Structures are given as C-alpha cells and as structure tokens.
Amino acid sequence: MTPDDALRTRLDEAWRDPPGLWGFLTTVDHKRIAARYIVTALLLMFLAGVLALDMRWQLSVPDNDHMGPQLYDESFSLHGSTMLFLVSVPLMEAMAFWLVPLMLGARNMAFPRLGAFSYWLYLGGVLTLWIGHAMDITPDLGWFEYPPLSGPTYSPGHRADIWAQMITFTEVAALCASVNIVATILKMRPPGMTLARMPVFLWAMLIASIMTSLSMPAIMLVTSMLISDRLVSTHFFSPAGGGDVILFQHLFWFFGHPEVYIIFIPATGFVSSIVEAFSRRPLFGHNVIVLSILSIGALAFGLWVHHMFAVGLPRLGNDFYTAASMAIALPAGLQIFCWIATMWSGRPRLDTPMLWMIAFVATFVIGGLSGVMTASAALDLQLTDTYFVVAHLHYVLIGGALFPLFGAFCYWYPKATGRLMSERWGKVALTGIVGGFNLGFFPMHLLGLMGMPRRVYTYPASMGWEPLNQVATAGSAIAVAGGLVFVANALISYWRGAPSGADPWGGSSLEWATESPPPPWNIAYAPVVHGLTPMWNGSRPLPVMDGLADDHRQVLITSVTDAAPLYRQTSASPSIWPLVAGLAVSAMFIASIFTPWAVPVGTLLIGITLTGWFWPRRPRAKQGPLGTGG
C-alpha cells in the first residue's frame, strides 16, 4: 500500500515552496538547502583545485618564474582557507542536511529556517573571501594566520581581516547547522529507533555536530581577538603589551585539531552506510564502530598541542600529546578492521561507491601511518613545515574524507536525482583521481624527508628536488582530469542517466523507503523501526504509523533515548527572514573590519530582523491591558 493520490496532493499543497525566485529565496526545504550547499562547495573545490594545479605548475621546475612569492603566498592561502573552511566542513554539513531527515523518515529538519540561515551565512563567507580576492585583498598567510605576522604591525591593510571574518561567517553558519543536526537526530527519530538502533551514519553526524559546538567557539574567539588587536589596539597577541602569540596557536588548534575529525567522522558515516549496503550484510561490529567514533570525538580534544611541537613547549607536555596522538590510532584502526570484516564476510558488489570505499581504506591507512610518525614530538621536530606534512594532511583529508564523500555522492546521487550515474565513467574518474592523487602526493613524503620546506614558491636546481616535483605535478594534473570526468558524469547523468527507482542499491536505511527524488514532504507516513537495518526486513511490508497532519506542515517529535512518540510539532513554513537576517549579520561582519561601531549598530539591525523572524502569527489578545476586548 502506497500513499494514494489524494493524500499526495494534500501533502504537496502543504509542503511545496512558492514558485520561482521567491521560492528560491524563501525555501526551508532541507534538500534544496543542502543541494545549494553542495553545488557551492563543489564549485569552490574546483577553484581550489585550479589553484593547486597552478602551484604545482610553479613547482614543477626549479627557479620557475611562473609565479612570484606574493602570488604563491596568496595561492596557497586561498587554496587552504577555501578547502578547510568553505569546502570540507560545509560539504559534510550539507550531507547531514540532505540525509538526516530522510534517514529518520522525517519530513524536515528540526529548525528549517535556521538551516536556510546557515546557508546564507556560509555564502556570505564564500563571497567575503572570493570577492576580497577579486579586489586583490587576498589573504596571504596560509590557512592559519599566526600572529605576530597577522597582527597590525606586520600585516597592514585588510588581507588578514578578510580571512578572519570569512571564518566568523562560516563558523556561525556551522554552529547553527550543528545545533540543527543535533536536535533533529535526538528528537525526530522515528518510533522504535532507539539510540541502540541508530545507524552509524546518524551517530557520526551527531558526534561531529557536538564536536563542532565545542570546538568552533575557539576559532571565533581567537579570530575576534585578532581583529580587535588590529582594529582597536588590544594586546592579546602583542608581547610588548603583555600578550602572548602562543595563545593564538592554542586557541586555533583547540579548534583546528577537532576540525580534522569533524571532517573525518561524517566520512566514517558514509563508509559505514556504503560498506554495509554493498557487502549485503549488516555492519560487522556496529557497537565497536559507534564507540570508536565516540572515543575519537573525545580524544580529538586532547591532541591540539601536537600541531605546536616546534614552538618550544615543556617536554612533559610534548610527551603527553605524543601519547594522546598515538592513542587515537586505536579507535581509528578498530573502525578500519570492522569495515574490512564486513566486506570479508559479506557478498561484496564492486560498484563505484564501493570502489571508493576501498580506495579510502588504502589511502587513509597510509595517511594514518604518517600521522603516527608525526605524532612523535622528536620526529615531528624534523618533519614539521616540510612537504612530509603536506603529504600527510592531504592523505588524511583527501583520502580520509573526500574519497568517502565522492563515494557518498555516487551512492546517494540516484536518491537525489532519480537517475543512475554511469558506472563506466565513474570508474574512469575514480582511477584518475585515486591514481593521480597517489602519484601526486606520495612523492611529497620523500621530498619532505629530503628537506623541502612547505610554502616555498621555488627552489634552486642544486637541491635535486626536481624529478619528484615533476612526478607530483603530473599526478595532480591526472587527478584534476579525473575530477573533471567525475563532474561531467554527474552532469550528463542528470539528464541522460538510467532511471534509478527508489532503491537501486538495496540499501539498509530509511532514505531508500521513499521515491527518488524525494517529494518536498519526504515520506507520507512515519516509519516504525525494529532493528538496525529497517529496510532489510525480509519481504515484509514496511511498518508505518499514520496520523501526522496532511493539511499543514507537521513533524513527529519523539523522546531522546527511546524514540517514543511525544507530540506533533508544526514545522516552519518558507520565510524571507533567514535571508534578511543573514544580510544584517553580513553587514555587521563586513563593517566590523573597518569600524568597531559596526557591532552596536549591527546588533540593533540583527535584533530587528530576528524579531521579524520569530514574531508568532496569532490572533490579537482579547484580555489584558492591551487586549482588544470582547
């Protein structure tokens, strides 16, 4: 029994967006918001890739004059800031926005308008950095802009301010997204989906979001302190005034290290979903994987000093952080063993998404091993600021997060579009990206061991680094070509791909219970869950409950641990206020680069827009001093 046409019509009426541009600006549909997040981030990934290729061109021969030092500094700063702040984290949030409600059998996120607000602020951060670049105000101090170099003395102008405010934008967006994701997962699970029956994907998104809430305040605080040092002459980071530049590093890495896991942990969710579906058996060691993610989430907050081994901290401190950094390899290793055991004991199907998972395991293990090496303070002192670190971080971030993301893209693409991507071209793209990546980045380990420092715009021929650099450049070009095939495959399949049906892969979780692409209301009835793999229930029909409103937007709220139904909540309708509030916040952030008065004036503006946003529409009071009588 599927929803009849009358029910579909009523649900369409209640949940559809207004048509045209107004609908585009006011939508609170989590799928539309996530899709624009993904498209924006993929465009930026392309731009960052072009920058990378340009830098590889510069480094392919010694004494190259394709770029000068300033342009090179700007290129790696723009590349790193874009990839870390505007691509990796937002893409993971976008995947959560898109998938979490579908995987819960829910009709929208907990706070739909907050989701829209997150995107607009994220876009504000994107425009700040890239319009700044177009106006030649490009940050040029790397993706972490340490003072004193970024302070008022050594960085006049506004390059550092652009970087700092871009971060404020994206972090406010990420914090709003994380609250939204946590509330959705904790309070909107379908009846029966107790915490013990929650898929790993949802655990991963929950833990990554809690980590975001606990780590991103650190970067907002530290960039605000930097801006105030630059704008109103505070002395947080000026030793002459009693400040301390190392404080910046502590606060930055208190965010920066968990950030690596905020990117990686959602990827473990993708891997768990895909490995389970393509191994055609329930995930081996579900509880072990969940506990591993939890312990990675906790340990990630105790490692930040390993980014600072070279600044001259006390020996005992270094020893502690060496031990803690090595300890995190244990839960990460346990996860890898569980995924391999799932493949080993299942009946694996080697379609493109699964091949990405295998590429992930191989690449991430290499990145993990070089991580264990650099966790040693003694060895790190030799390797820090060399190409070894460049190799390590790309193996971890590209191998550990982007490969699972590419696999996830291929896996859920049919759900989003109703069409299958070409398997043949998918495999061509995978071969190009994975092969080119390893060819491009593995030699960098050796270059680092040979002493080539990172962030140099050129090197003399006498160093003997040319052959490996040429291999690296060739690898990067192959990887970028593979990326173009991937994008072309996605674009062409959007129009020409074979229809996928609701569940082309035989997936185990609830997003496959609805049609592809899902309608604005996602699913007609609230599913009832009896196990970890609700879609694998033999040939029995999917148990569901009716009774949610079909004449207005309504969602089911359940209890935190047992997912027992509690009440039915009205879900927010489309609104222009998230965009207006986003504009007010943007005006304040941008103006505060130039004047501190932006803060009080901006606060007032934001207050007005938030009042418009939250003003409930209800009848006027009849009683009370301001009542209308009657």
Next chain:
Amino acid sequence: MSGVPDIEIVGSLADLPTSATGARHLVWWGNIGFMLIEGTGFALAAASYLYIMTQAPAWPPRSDALPGLLWSGIFTGLLLLSELPALWVLRCAHAKDARGVRWGSLVMTVFGFALLVPRGFEFAHLGVLWHQDAYGSVVWLLLVLHTTHIVTELGESAVQTAWLFTHQIGDDQFADVDDNGNYWTFVVLIWLPLYALIYWAPRAV
C-alpha cells in the same frame, strides 16, 4: 512510484498532543545547544584570561588599578535578584498562566534595563582600558562578552513582553517563555565565575 516498498499501517499518531513543555519540547534542545556553544565560548575566554595571567609578572600589571568592587557588587546583587522573577515566570509558563507570564516578562525586561546602569559604571571603574595592556584587553573581553549576553536577553525579553501583551498566548508561546526563562538563568550562572575571575583573581594572586 517505482520501487517504493509496500507499507503496513501499524498505528496512528493522530491522538498525540500538538505541543509539549520542558525537555519534551523540540525548541528546548535548540536552546540547550546554543547554551553549550556560548558556555564553551565563555570557558575559552576565561581560559585565555588565566593563560595571560600565568604569563604576567604581576596581576594586574603595576600600572593598572584593581577593578572596582562597588558597581560590580551592585550588578551581581541585582542580577541574582533578577533570577527570582525569572523563576516565577518559569512557574507561570508551566502553569500556562497568561497573566503571570505577561507581567513576569515585563518585570524581567525592567530588570534587563536596570542591569545596564551598574554595568555601565562597571566599565568605568575597571581601572584599565582595553588598549593599555593584555590584562586590560582580556578583562574588557570578558565584560563585553557578558554585556552582549545581557543585551541579548534584554532584547529577547522586551520583544517577548510586547508580543505577550498584544496576542493570545498558545502552548508554543508558553514554551518560548520557558526557554527565555532558562536562558536568563544561564546568563546569571555564567556571570558568577566571570565575576570571580575579573574582580577577585587580581586580588587573590
């Protein structure tokens, strides 16, 4: 639609209520989420204070006066007092007492305005300006952050009061009043360690 699995209706949600209070309500969790974020921000700002303090040869630096205790004491007393109407409004919200939440929210708003007076004098009696040294910077940071909190809470209470007096109050609005009351308590509690840090840490070292 192609491939959508067959379903079996095993129950109905139609009898569920359309609102809830306290931790059962969805928005309560959003409120907790933002408290967690802001609490982390305050904790890290306090950690920055302690970090700079441990690096300094004297605290406060010899050229700076100790922060004044009079206005900060008045502020702290008034803030603690403001918790009484906040708790009373919470009780009214749980009892769905429209008159109680209207007048209680008004009293909270008045407290919000009143708090700004001693807070203003607190800034004037800190004994240091933000640009004098790192001690001044971090003390101003803590006080500005908390003032942002007070202003936010004042704004929220004022708007809520205006709405409550002019509209019919539904269950979701009682839940909003509940959230605002909880947030007020959070603002009060956060201040206590900050107060100890700003005014008593320099006297203790």
